[in-house]
Amino acid sequence: MPHELERFKRVLFEHAQAHGDAVAVEGATERFSYMQLLAEVDLRADVLRQQQPGALVLALDNGPELLFWDLAALVSGRACVIVPSFFSPSQVRHCIEQSGATLALCLPAWEDTLGQLGFAKHDAFWARTLQAAVALPEGTAKVTYTSGSTGTPKGVCLGADAMLRVAHELAMASRPTEPQRYLAVLPLGVLLENLGVYAALMAGASVLLYPQAQLGMGGASQVDFKRLLASIALSRAQSLILVPQLLMGLVTAIERGLMPVGALSFVAVGGARVSPSLLARAEAVGLPVFEGYGLSECASVVALNRPGAKRPGSVGRPLPHVQVRIAEDGEVLVAGSVLLGYLGEAPVSSTWWATGDLGYFDDQGYLYLNGRKKHQFITSFGRNVNPEWVEAELTQSGVIAQAFVHGEGLPRNLALLWPLDPGATDEAIEQAVQLSNATLPDYARVHAWRRLPGPLTPAEHTLTANGRPRREAILQRYHALLSDIQ
Incomplete structure (x- = not known):
């Protein structure tokens, strides 16, 4: 059994021995102590050991049941795939087929899909027998699917040691603030959230795992902020992980006096560039x-600001479990907890992983990012612009929900915009653009824009599953609209 997994099990056992009645997991209607958590996981692990070989697919909503089966797969040595709740039906089919899953637990909405893929209901599981097993890289504990730049997600195979090293470092990073109530806001199919829950358990905290609808979360980018903010306040959460758009909603609510900071002592944010103005x-x-x-290929978190070691504008210093260096062309390279391989591709043999992100270190070892290497465009004046930088400024103004910036070979930068409030006037959007432009150098400013006819969505393949623009698809779909403003 991997070293980190042994340590994880030992830590959970120590929590159960010392504080056996303390709440480990709280769902919508049930609570489980650390002692009960161990019992539930062991029971399910024994069941999994008796099943035919093959990956386990979990297509369930956030809640104790999903966590118990996820942990059971981890301790029993069975590869697990947690399907993100915002994946489209075709993406879910792809995950199941590519991973060679033979067992599945799912919501009723996915039962027809499983039936079409040859699964049949057997006791607690949906199961199938494959004529030829899918070969996973040796040691694969989890297959996590990245959104990728196309509609087909890529399966990243990770070992238990890699994931649990990250979870351990996250627990250590938050230790100075001693958060005891961790609210899982994102679906567990998002690796960052999955490991955030592991970290909270390592710290002996109570993990609050409520259904996504209860939190106001729908799909990859639909949020009922009133419900989400109420859940944060009522749960008395002390720690959580957010993406920038959710952080913007929380900050705006606090600014307007709609809710206090309350018990929150450690709010981690990642997944996309965060505007310095929002921070x-x-x-x-x-x-x-x-x-x-x-990034998923490095088992999620590589660097993090933390109490006593924080630099606004940076993404923090690298965590102790990794090494990070900058290539000659500015690309960030990482060694440490890297993937075992992509499903369907050769195992990874290189020590250093090329992230595709551009960055640099300051003289105190803090890492700063300049966006994606492949997304950078060059204007007709020869200026290099990373659109993610500009888009982050636009979308964290509180007015604009989605932004796509384009300027390759053009004398001025163009933007396609969708407001947070579909009823927002063009004047309000223009004011938000000008406020963002005031923070940018002239070559990066938006010189002309148009309102999108509707929001970008994963269903239309204009967004990745986790809400990032699919640039080539947007250029093709809205070519006429962009041409109109050139």
Whole structure:
């Protein structure tokens, strides 16, 4: 059994021995102590050991049941795939087929899909027998699917040691603030959230795992902020992980006096670039926000700001389990907890992983990012612009929900915009654009824009599953609209 997994099990056992009645997991209607958590996981692990070989697919909503089966797969040595709740039906089929899953637990909505793929209901599981097993890289504990730049997600195979090293470092990073109530806001199919839950358990905290609808979360980018903010306040959460758009909603609510900072003591944010202006707003209202950076191929978090080691604008220093260096062309390279391989491709043999992100270190070892290497465009004046930088400024103004910036070979930068409030006037959007432009150098400013006819969505393949623009698809779909403003 991998070393980190042994340590994880030992830590959970120690929590159960010392504080056996303390709440480990709280769902919508049930609570489980650390002692009960261990019993539930062991029971399910024994069941899994008796099943035919093959990956286990979990297509369930956030809640104790999903966590118990996920942990059971981990301790029993069975590869697990947690399907993100915002994946489309075709993406779910792809995950199941590519991973060679032979067992599945799912919501009723996915039962027809499983039936079409040859699964039949057997006791607690949906199961199938494959004529030829799918070969996973040796040691694969989890297959996590990245959104990728196309509609087909890529299966990243990770070992238990790699994931649990990251979870351990996350637990250590938050230790100075001692958060005891961790609210899982994102679906567990998102690796960052999955490992955030592991970290909270390592720290002996109570993990609050409520259904996504209860939190106001729908799909990859639909949020009922009133419900989400109420859940944060009522749960008395002390720690959580957010993406920038959710952080913006939380900061705005605190600024407007709709809710206090309350018990929150450690709010990690990642998944996309965070505007420095948004971080400054968070600091101004006393919200303890810590920006980080990671990617699925490196088992999620690589660098993180933390209490006593924080630099606004940076993504923090690399965590102790990894090494990070900058290539000659500015690309960030990582060694440490890297993937075993992609499903369907040769195992990874290189020590250093080329992230595709551009960055640099300051003289105190803090890492700063300049966006994606492949997304950078060059204007007709020869200026290099990373659109993610500009888009982050636009979308964290509180007015614009989605932005796509384009300027390859053009004398001025163009933007396609969709407002947070579909009823927002063009004047309100223009004002938001000008406020964002005021923070940018002239070559990066948006010189002309048009309102999108509707929001970008994963269903139309204009967004990745985790909400990032699919640039080539947007250029093709809205070619006429962009041409109109050139």
